[in-house]
Amino acid sequence: MRRKEKVVSVAGAVAGIRDGAFLAIGGFMIHNHPMALVREIIKKGVRDLTILPVPPGGSMDADLLIGAGCVRRVLASYVGAEWIAPVMPNYRQKIERKEIEVVDYDELTIICGLRAAIQKLPCEVTRSGLGTDLLKVNPHLKKIKDPFTGAELVAVAPIKPDVAIIHAQRSDPYGNIQHHGSVFMDAFIASAAGEVIVSVEEVVPPGAIIRDPFKTTVPCHLVSMVTQIPFGAHPCSSHGYYNYDEEHLKLYVAAARDPGTYRKYLDRYVYGPEDIADYTERVGAREGCPANQ
């Protein structure tokens, strides 16, 4: 018997993502999001997703899925792109128009929920949320009394995603993942989720990983599938490979102003490209996606 290799095609990577799935998305803000996988999920026509842009926050990853009509519910601690768009446009509009449901959490309560799921505990406790209106609007957070001191605490119910999608920099064929820069919460959601799909800039031979196992950020036993997508995080940065494409992010935000321009954006950059090479051509990445200094 041979050791199983986990490298699949891009289409194969998203084949198992079904309507109604609970999807956690790795990366943070405008960095390291699995944007190519997000576009592939949209092209597949998946609907009614519950999405968890992972703390501390998501941006275009969540907003693109929401804008394309794939999302029914979002568990949110933060969906924004700093100075480019303090709150993402489709996320904002669709919540205001009640076209999608938002379940508000803060960063720590999401982490507590994931930790409860990972440890198979019925809850994890924190003080986060006490005194705020978060407790009034989120039924998965309940005030309890500590059994030792009687102090008031917040119990958080488990958060268990069906699938996690992540973008990292390297993997071997068995799914040992190495991030070049920040891991953010990628390893964490890999542990919490049922299926874990990772796109990487490069698939490297096992020897390259073994040379420095300290750099492995997500061990292979947590990973279900790996697919190679260079520029797979664009227009977000891929730490150590390329920086964020501010011009394209601004273009996206501007396109979300009305349905007509947004449809044009989706046609050109999501539904239109045949593959990643076609996509990078369209966004002008071949002429020089800004590299990290």
Add this chain to the structure above:
Amino acid sequence: MSENSRPYTVKELMAVVLARELKDGDLGEMGAYSEIPMAACKLAQLLHAPNLNWYCSATSFLNPKGPLCRSSTDYRNIEGAEAVLNMNEAFFYAIPHYDFFFAGGLQVDKYGNLNLTAVGDYASPRLRGPGCAALCLLGAFPIKYFIYLNRHDRLTFVEKVDFITGAGYLDGEGSREKHGLPPEGGPKLVVSPLGIFDFQEKTKRMRVCSLHPGVTVKRLVESTGFEMIVPERIDETVPPAPEELELLRTAVDPYGVLREP
């Protein structure tokens, strides 16, 4: 006129003001959209707080030393960093030990409560914000934190926030204790483009500490949606000294992030 002899911008003023507040030996962090607090930390380390330690938001790079970036999560912040924590480590190795944090919001009220979630009715908001971010847990910490805001107007400084995301002093004296929150927590200062504000010890109401050069009480009152405590004698915010500005522009922010509109 050379770059360095141009007048300071409001962002530069706010960075210098915050830098002065940071103490040598303290440990802390800021959130996203935070070029001003990042500059403040770097400047403080160069001026009076060489033993200050700070983490770059979420990337959790410790003590970056490169030029100021717009994004605290930009990979280029790795330059000169001494350690990197992942988010899980940050929550358990770093955040519990913080002496300071910087927070912002869509709204702040007279008791320093912050709203980053929704303006208007939560179920049908006029303006949906990005989310709670780290503000809920910040309100639950036993540390005083800084609030910095890029706007000072009646939409931002309100009588009562529409949604409490970050618990400041809630309803005033005694409320933190009533809700099980550490009384030693809460906001210490608010820094806005108009001035610096703190909180009266007993009532916990927001109070003028100083107004920036050129800002009148009339303008403050017109721009604030609640009655702020205005002392009889109001100090003027000490503007950046030439040495502070020089260091800011050469060593901290050579690319002029704080001088962009």
